[in-house]
Amino acid sequence: MKERNTNAMLEQGMSVSSCTCGELRKAARAITLLYDNALKSSGLLSTQLNVLDVICNSDSTKISDLSGKQGMDRTTLTRNLSVLERQGFIKISPGRDHRTRIVTATQKGHNAVAKALPLWNEVQDKVKQQMGENSWRELMQNLGHFVTVADQLIDQN
DSSP: OHHHHHHHHHHHOOOGGGOHHHHHHHHHHHHHHHHHHHHGGGTOOHHHHHHHHHHHTSSOEEHHHHHHHHTOOHHHHHHHHHHHHHTTSEEEEEOSSTTOEEEEEOHHHHHHHHHHHHHHHHHHHHHHHHHOHHHHHHHHHHHHHHHHHHHHHHHHO
16 A cells, blocks of 8 residues: 555656756756856855855854854854865854854955955856846845745744
8 A cells, every 4th residue: 555655656756847946956056057167267166255255244253143144054154164264265263152153254365255256246247137137136036035935934844
């Protein structure tokens, strides 16, 4: 009986082309590759630029605050920050208590962001131009709304 139910479920399958998660992950991979290629000469990946830019635009920030701004869990963020620290782009130091860690951009980090931003602006402009300004703006609004919906659904579980 169980095997028959399993086979029926497998035959039904899932509609891959309408899977929200699958399509968003596919889009994320494509856009990440596009931006990573554009930023290659800066020495930063698009994911690193995003985090490093936030750090550079604050005097210093707690890892917990940064994870909230980035929409990332602390474990993933800490792993990504350790790479930036090894590369000399950031400094991580203890906070006021033993549980808090503070992240500060080094001069090398500021220089890397300054080098990457014109490259980022160039690819950003190309994306907007290719999509059309209105479609791009609508996409950004929809993505923001999607994040809100996903957060609400997570909170319900």
